[in-house]
Amino acid sequence: MELSVGQVAKRSGVAVSALHFYEKKGLIFSSRNAGNQRRYSTSVLRRVAIIKTAQQLGISLEDIKRVLSELPRERSPSKEDWSKMAAIWRIELEQRIAGLQRLSENLYSCIGCGCLSLEKCALRNPDDLMGKESSGGVLLKA
Numbered sequence: 515m516e517l518s519v520g521q522v523a524k525r526s527g528v529a530v531s532a533l534h535f536y537e538k539k540g541l542i543f544s545s546r547n548a549g550n551q552r553r554y555s556t557s558v559l560r561r562v563a564i565i566k567t568a569q570q571l572g573i574s575l576e577d578i579k580r581v582l583s584e585l586p587r588e589r590s591p592s593k594e595d596w597s598k599m600a601a602i603w604r605i606e607l608e609q610r611i612a613g614l615q616r617l618s619e620n621l622y623s624c625i626g627c628g629c630l631s632l633e634k635c636a637l638r639n640p641d642d643l644m645g646k647e648s649s650g651g652v653l654l655k656a
């Protein structure tokens with residue numbers, strides 16, 4: 515069964531413009547009918563659900579595309595496919611959670627210093643990395 519872009523939008527809860535964007539980015543695929551209108555297989559509904567779920571987890575579209583590109587276009591992603599994707603993304607999420615926990619732990623000490631000590635600030639200048647790289651006012655990525 516083939517679906518129009520409007521049908522996919524309605525069933526997935528995603529705007530038509532978002533579907534066009536996902537297609538342009540290579541996350542989903544369509545064919546064209548005789549009237550040159552987009553037609554999607556029903557498998558696109560599961561792909562869109564995966565994209566939206568991954569986005570809610572903070573996974574970038576680039577990472578989503580990388581994982582989806584390993585799946586066959588002509589079928590819906592299976593439970594096993596989802597398990598593989600989840601395992602990949604879980605590692606990334608756990609790393610992000612650990613980073614946020616470190617940030618949270620250092621936040622209180624940062625408030626105490628008022629960020630006036632660039633030699634000791636664990637958030638803006640951990641281990642005085644700025645002093646090792648330059649003597650000027652260089653800011654590092656958090």
